[in-house]
Amino acid sequence: MASCVVYVDELLLTNTLMNFLVLYLTGRLAGLAFSVWRLLLAALLGFLYILILFTPSGAYLYNLVGKVLVSLLMLWLAFGFMPWRRFLVVGLIFYGISLALGGVVYGVSFFFHGHPEGEKLTYRFFLPGLLATVLLAIVLGRVGTRLHRRVGEGFFHVPCRLWLANRSLELTALVDTGNQLLDPASGYPVMIVDYAVLEPHLPEEFRSWLRESGSSDPTSFASWSWSDPRWLTRIRLIPFRSLGVSGGLLVGIKPDAVEVWYRGKGVKTSKVVVGIYGDRLSPEGTYQALLPPGLIEPLFRVKEGES
CATH class of the missing domain: 1.10.274 (Enzyme I; Chain A, domain 2)
Structure with a gap:
């Protein structure tokens, strides 16, 4: 043997x-x-x-x-x-x-x-x-x-522009295939953006609410004193199970529009909600937003049609 x-x-x-x-x-x-x-x-x-x-x-x-x-x-x-x-x-x-x-x-x-x-x-x-x-x-x-x-x-890093209350800001977004967040009220996809990028474009009362109540009790926005009620109608609360937290509510805001470019072509939509993330999404600062893949799908449909 x-x-x-x-x-x-x-x-x-x-x-x-x-x-x-x-x-x-x-x-x-x-x-x-x-x-x-x-x-x-x-x-x-x-x-x-x-x-x-x-x-x-x-x-x-x-x-x-x-x-x-x-x-x-x-x-x-x-x-x-x-x-x-x-x-x-x-x-x-x-x-x-x-x-x-x-x-x-x-x-x-x-x-x-x-x-x-x-x-x-x-x-x-x-x-x-x-x-x-x-x-x-x-x-x-x-x-x-x-x-x-x-x-x-x-490919995964794309430039985009966000319009918010007659203001616009440009940033770089990472196309995140794992981002499947949806606004429960409208069903729109959610684009996650660093708060540091949005802060200069938000009114002081909105920033004060986020500092004093938003992080501990996102639902308190209805009882807050708003001089401009239009901002009150923009606020969204989005349930999530990611971003380092097992579950909770993410504060979101409805922008006027978002435009994304890929290889010289752009797509603009108002059917999107911006989720506000308190920390930096990229430690190196290479991107400031997480983009749901559904927002850039029209670009590929256009490209296939042209070919």
Whole structure:
């Protein structure tokens, strides 16, 4: 009966390294923020799954369901919660990179060593492939970051103009596919905007209400003293479950219109509500608003019609 000797230290090194590289490239290519320690924790989880397979009852876990569940848990540990559609895309990237890097390890190793004698495969046999994978991950990680930045700036970042009480302001918006907020009164999509950008264009009484009552009790606007009742009719209260809060009411305001440009073409609409966000949406200041994708869909319909 053939026997097999497995060295745990070699298995720990190779499996954890490969898991870490796959998660690292997934984060880079998907444009996700991540922590090295969380990547390492997720990589160790993958190693523990492999280690359990060597126990007497571990073979029952070595199936498609077990592999998928462990890989999804690894993604959650590495990158945290995210909208299910984005999580699906990240999962596909993860599996694609896993297959690609596995092919690199085997291909490079067999190129340098040829076919090993018998069935003996050690970490020394795979060492050239592992080194090539590390170098490839470093290069692709940098390329992925630059590519995501260029794609984000070229497509997901769009200039727009907002009209509010005979005033207009220009800003840069990020097209956020996860923004599905709707104004319950009108059914209009909600565009999230930094309060710091809106503040100079709001009347003093509106700013005072936000400072004194808006954050603690958004429903108090009806009892506030308004010199111009037109601002009272603009206020909206939008239920939400995002922006770092499990649930609550987001203060919104009805603008006169919003115009968005993409590749030289623009679309203008008044069927939108602006949600006021107290903190900065972008720490780097690259954008000041989150734009629902429905606002730019007419631009693509025009483009398809012209072609």
